[in-house]
Amino acid sequence: MSLTAQTDLDVIEAGSSQPLPFDLAKPSISVIGLGYVGAVSMACLAHLGFRMVGVDISRDRVRAIRAGRAPNVEERLGELLAEGAAAGRIEATQNAIAAVLQTDVTFLSVGTPTAKDGGCDFSYVRLASRSIGQALALKTAYHVVVLRCSVPPGTTLDIVVPEIELASGKKLGRDFGICFNPEFLREGMAVADFFAPPKTVVGASDARAAELVSQIYNAIDKNVVFTSINVAEMVKYVDNVWHAAKVAFGNEVGRLCKSLSIDSHDVMDIFIKDTKLNLSPYYLKPAFAFGGSCLPKEVRAVSHIAGARGVEIPLIDSLIPSNKAHIREALRLLDRHKGKRIGFLGVTFKPETDDLRESPTLDVMSALLANGESLAVFDPNLDFGPLQQAQIAYVRHAVPAHAAIMDALKGLTVRSADELMRNCEVVVVSHATDHFRKAVTDRPKNVEIIDLARLFKSLPQDSAYRGIAW
Numbered sequence: 052m053s054l055t056a057q058t059d060l061d062v063i064e065a066g067s068s069q070p071l072p073f074d075l076a077k078p079s080i081s082v083i084g085l086g087y088v089g090a091v092s093m094a095c096l097a098h099l100g101f102r103m104v105g106v107d108i109s110r111d112r113v114r115a116i117r118a119g120r121a122p123n124v125e126e127r128l129g130e131l132l133a134e135g136a137a138a139g140r141i142e143a144t145q146n147a148i149a150a151v152l153q154t155d156v157t158f159l160s161v162g163t164p165t166a167k168d169g170g171c172d173f174s175y176v177r178l179a180s181r182s183i184g185q186a187l188a189l190k191t192a193y194h195v196v197v198l199r200c201s202v203p204p205g206t207t208l209d210i211v212v213p214e215i216e217l218a219s220g221k222k223l224g225r226d227f228g229i230c231f232n233p234e235f236l237r238e239g240m241a242v243a244d245f246f247a248p249p250k251t252v253v254g255a256s257d258a259r260a261a262e263l264v265s266q267i268y269n270a271i272d273k274n275v276v277f278t279s280i281n282v283a284e285m286v287k288y289v290d291n292v293w294h295a296a297k298v299a300f301g302n303e304v305g306r307l308c309k310s311l312s313i314d315s316h317d318v319m320d321i322f323i324k325d326t327k328l329n330l331s332p333y334y335l336k337p338a339f340a341f342g343g344s345c346l347p348k349e350v351r352a353v354s355h356i357a358g359a360r361g362v363e364i365p366l367i368d369s370l371i372p373s374n375k376a377h378i379r380e381a382l383r384l385l386d387r388h389k390g391k392r393i394g395f396l397g398v399t400f401k402p403e404t405d406d407l408r409e410s411p412t413l414d415v416m417s418a419l420l421a422n423g424e425s426l427a428v429f430d431p432n433l434d435f436g437p438l439q440q441a442q443i444a445y446v447r448h449a450v451p452a453h454a455a456i457m458d459a460l461k462g463l464t465v466r467s468a469d470e471l472m473r474n475c476e477v478v479v480v481s482h483a484t485d486h487f488r489k490a491v492t493d494r495p496k497n498v499e500i501i502d503l504a505r506l507f508k509s510l511p512q513d514s515a516y517r518g519i520a521w
């Protein structure tokens with residue numbers, strides 16, 4: 052089928068009359084949805100020498116793209132589209148079926164707006180997937196579909212694939228492959244971001260599909276991150292939520308600083324210089340709640356300063372409630388172990404310290420103790436010497452909710468991790484140390500583990516192991 056053929060579906064006039072310079076080493080690519088994302092993909096991939104066929108339901112967008120004009124304001128977009136159109140590498144049509152049939156790969160970049168219920172409106176994704184399926188029904192060669200839309204995890208495999216399979220009668224893996232390849236461009240610098248992406252992530256249904264997509268990105272990113280489709284979908288959402296959290300955080304700091312006659316930019320200029328703790332992976336891996344002598348205290352202090360000045364800082368104010376929700380989740384994991392002897396590996400607020408102040412593990416232990424559960428604990432950093440006793444007395448006084456567990460702590464403490472494992476039916480691990488990792492690996496098999504600290508990179512395939520956030 053040719054894009055220039057007049058079929059029932061071919062509602063747009065003929066494309067470029069120039070012969071297409073096919074580069075057989077490169078797959079040809081159709082792009083369904085020529086909005087901000089799709090138009091940039093068309094322009095940049097054409098610049099890299101790919102033969103591109105764009106599809107949109109908007110006649111005006113199709114006309115703009117095939118004429119080599121930018122359909123929206125974007126630096127260099129018009130220039131690259133004009134270059135691609137002049138070279139005969141860019142075509143555009145309203146006929147998705149024809150476009151898919153003429154290409155090896157289809158990028159799907161239709162809109163995914165917010166639905167009435169606040170979730171994702173899948174209607175454009177469904178319709179476009181059905182068109183792809185209708186085309187695949189007519190195609191014998193293997194085809195790869197690449198979803199570029201930002202969608203909730205599960206969309207690619209639970210919505211896109213079933214729509215394609217139903218409309219085509221074809222099977223994923225055998226007749227077509229699917230990838231989720233999130234788009235990370237920023238409007239206004241989308242072309243520059245395309246050629247120098249912060250990362251390239253591909254979740255693929257199979258190796259053949261992954262290989263084809265990595266070939267497409269070879270010229271701009273040789274370090275494609277391959278992962279599962281669900282992880283790739285989630286990465287995109289997490290990225291944007293993080294960016295929103297950064298903006299909201301910066302703005303809350305700004306309003307608070309202004310109320311104190313402090314220049315927020317002076318503060319944040321210094322803040323961002325710290326790439327060890329502030330702008331770094333540190334503190335970002337899911338594990339247990341924060342605690343210790345500084346974080347909870349200072350979050351409370353900042354909320355207090357803002358409250359006294361009538362400055363709204365809902366993000367910062369939400370940190371303590373968020374931390375409490377995480378502590379409640381640890382208790383929820385222990386719900387089904389009522390009446391068993393529960394051991395704790397690690398009780399100080401983090402590993403490699405003897406500091407018990409505001410340790411979130413003490414919150415968990417206090418709640419269990421109040422419910423009459425039988426507890427035991429081992430922490431190599433507790434010696435119950437005079438200095439430790441002084442701190443216990445301090446914690447007892449400073450945090451009344453921890454008084455009972457402070458009184459009981461010494462009596463609950465056993466001499467080793469092995470002894471704890473031998474004497475408990477359930478063990479909660481609060482610190483990810485080599486010592487505790489070994490104790491969990493070597494434990495009697497009947498001991499159930501609740502991991503609050505992420506002991507292992509690869510999750511144990513073990514029904515007696517549960518993690519708090521993985």
Ligand SMILES: NC(=O)c1ccc[n+]([C@@H]2O[C@H](COP(=O)([O-])OP(=O)(O)OC[C@H]3O[C@@H](n4cnc5c(N)ncnc54)[C@H](O)[C@@H]3O)[C@@H](O)[C@H]2O)c1
Pocket residue numbers: 083084085086087088089106107108109112147160161162163175178179199200201202234235236237238
């Ligand atoms: N805009 C961004 O900066 C950005 C960045 C990263 C990811 N994303 C995601 O990429 C996706 C596309 O975003 P966008 O901003 O380009 O959207 P957009 O609304 O600008 O463009 C979507 C295009 O799809 C077309 N379309 C809808 N249904 C179609 C169909 N069945 N067949 C053909 N065309 C169809 C629309 O006419 C429109 O031109 C969204 O999921 C978005 O969340 C956007």
